[in-house]
Amino acid sequence: MAAAVKPNRRRPSRKPKPGSTNELDVFINCPFDDAYQPFFDAIVWTVMRYGYRARCAKEADNSGRNRLQKIMGIIAECRFAVHDISRTEPDLVNQLPRFNMPLELGLWLGAETFGGEVHAEKQCCVFDVDQYRFQKFISDIAGHDIHAHGGEVDRLIVELTKWLRTLPGDDHPGGGEAMIAEYEIFRGVLPVICQRKRLTVKELTFGDFTGIVEWFVMARTEEVDVDHADATAVPVA
């Protein structure tokens, strides 16, 4: 007898379950220096554009709580994470590499493994410059799918959107190329927005930046039709 045809299943809902992590929170674990800032901004923008909430250690800068405790608190609350372990070069002052990103990746993997049912559904995306370079300095994570950004913001957006599209959820806004085009417009208007408060882009806090991204995404998508208007198009009656 022929097997019964399975009905089309909807993708899993993003509704939070009681006693679970936040289904839309994405923990961003990456360097916070000036050289990495364009990558960090691109990650935050892409995550928010896809309807998720960006979380990182920067959000708790002003509280008196121990930094590691804050980070562990954020890890505990997030279901998803983006880790970038590409910064392996020694810093110019101390001539030593930064170990914060591998440490936080370890905390994340530990939570996923030992955190019980609550954290078992955690998913993450790990970035490095090249796909197999990590095997030379953190070979124990072999088996994880590492995404390479090659030190290019555009490539990072393409890879990140690929991963975001695999996550459970509703509609997604489009592929990597469309996101790059939107992000370029965002980068173009960001200094103009900052200028209204006599600030530079560098002086924005994480809260300011996410606030601007939120309103930009809402306003920009309203304008899509205007931009694509064509002189030859027939008006809709």
Add this chain to the structure above:
Amino acid sequence: MAKTPRAEGLRASAYKSAGQTRDGVRVVKPKTKPQNFTSSEIKRAVEIALRELQQSKPKPSLAKAKVPKVEQRPDGMFAVTMPGKSKASAKKATQKEALDRAKELDPGSRPIAKRVRKSTGKRKGTWRQP
């Protein structure tokens, strides 16, 4: 002793929605509030910046649009010229008739016509898309 982070009995927080975009994405309000702006200041600054961006874009020239064109001839007749053609495809006594004929010749397009008189803020001899 340092407090351990919340893990067991963790409760998912409710999300505040900023709204839904046209492409169907529900935008979630960020966890952290802005320090240098208020939400209304950001909203206004984004709107102004996008408006300025829109205004700075050069508008496509109607004259170069690949649509049928209606132009008055020295004899007073209105000629319909199809895109890519140098000779008129039809001649009518009035501009309205010529535009109707252009729509018949190229259904689905929006023909343009050269102004025959000055209108508010516009010069005679410029193109319009009725």
